[in-house]
Amino acid sequence: MPPRVRRRVQELKEYCELAEVGEIARRYFAMNAFDGVLTMIGVLMGNYLAQVRQPAIVISTGLSTCIAMGVSGLWGAYLTESAERKRDLDELQDRVLVDLSQTKIGRASRTAVVIVALIDALAPFISALAVLLPFFFVAFLTDIAVSYYLSLGIALAALFGLGAFLGKVCRGNVGVFGLKMITAGIVSMLLSYLLRTA
Amino acid sequence: MGRVRRLVLDVLKPYEPTIVVWAQLLSELEGVEAVNISIYEIDRRVENAKITIQGSGISFELVEDLIQENGGAVHSIDEVVAGKIIIDDAATPQDPYQG
Numbered sequence: 001m002p003p004r005v006r007r008r009v010q011e012l013k014e015y016c017e018l019a020e021v022g023e024i025a026r027r028y029f030a031m032n033a034f035d036g037v038l039t040m041i042g043v044l045m046g047n048y049l050a051q052v053r054q055p056a057i058v059i060s061t062g063l064s065t066c067i068a069m070g071v072s073g074l075w076g077a078y079l080t081e082s083a084e085r086k087r088d089l090d091e092l093q094d095r096v097l098v099d100l101s102q103t104k105i106g107r108a109s110r111t112a113v114v115i116v117a118l119i120d121a122l123a124p125f126i127s128a129l130a131v132l133l134p135f136f137f138v139a140f141l142t143d144i145a146v147s148y149y150l151s152l153g154i155a156l157a158a159l160f161g162l163g164a165f166l167g168k169v170c171r172g173n174v175g176v177f178g179l180k181m182i183t184a185g186i187v188s189m190l191l192s193y194l195l196r197t198a
Numbered sequence: 199m200g201r202v203r204r205l206v207l208d209v210l211k212p213y214e215p216t217i218v219v220w221a222q223l224l225s226e227l228e229g230v231e232a233v234n235i236s237i238y239e240i241d242r243r244v245e246n247a248k249i250t251i252q253g254s255g256i257s258f259e260l261v262e263d264l265i266q267e268n269g270g271a272v273h274s275i276d277e278v279v280a281g282k283i284i285i286d287d288a289a290t291p292q293d294p295y296q297g
Contacts, residue, residue: 018214095244096210098271105212105269 018105019085019112028116029123030166032073034181036124037158038188039065040131044155045192048148055138055147062132070125077120078113085109127162131155152189159185201229201255203284206277209247211270217247223264229255248276252284 001009016022043065047058089109093100100106134141134150141147163181167174211220217235224233230253239246247270251261262272279285 092212092243092269095242096212096269096271098266098269100269103267103269104215 012111014104015108015111016115018108021112021115024112025116025119026169028077028120030162030169032069032120032123033127033162034159034184036066036069036127037131037155037162038184039069039124040128041152041155041185041188042192044131044148044151045189049192049196053144055135055144058135058144058147059132062128062135066125066128066132069128070121073124074117074121078117081113081116085113127158130158156182156185200280200282202258202278202280203252203254203256204277204279205249205251205256205258205261205275207249207251207261207265208273208276209249209265209270210244210273211247211265211268212244215268220247220249220268220270223268224249224251224261227257227260227264229253229257246273 040062043062044058047061052058086109089100089106092105131151131154133154134147135144138144138147141150159181160178163178164174166172166181167177170177211217215223217237221233221235224230224235230251232252234250236248237245238248258275265272277287
């Protein structure tokens, strides 16, 4: 790695540590990836129950949803986080009676806002996109129904993965956390299914 | 001008970066050979630190810049030793009794 890049990476690591990005980023990642998967389950179940059989429609509605979630995450987290961080920095400035905006602490605070906003945007976007993937390969599958089943399968697997991630974070039972997450997906599917019978 | 060999500062700093990081950063400055930092008061989100720096030629400007860069503020310069050797302050009858 070139020395300049290594220095930048080191600086970034230092800022993340200083602004305590790790914990909040983990929380945002898990929460928003979960939202992304569940929202996509809703979109897919809606399409499936409305008997949509054209992959182009599923893809366009799915992609629009992914983009909307990404933009929502980016904007929401950026504004919320910058407001919170500004308040935090102001409070600290009042304590030390020094302008901290051009110090390491100020730069770490601004970097944290960008990192958290990006995670908040990318987590739902990527997780939802992963669920939608089988619809891009409908041509290779026998029937679009297979895409629906595959997508819902991916969604449940992603939920289990997220649960396992959280289980690992709290050093708990990875399997139990995974199953708790999957339950949310199954409940969501069942409630959507009930709409058809209602 | 003579070389500054010891500097004792009273500094107000945020909890983060910790004094471990501060000591490491200060010890990397040119002309610094050893650093001692002790916390003598803790307040909400900030702490007061007594920083003792010893070396062969300490630059106060560099030290102050580093302190400011890390969010601290120098409250006072409590002791400076400059010259060829390090000497402590001489005892006088007016000093408070420390028996």
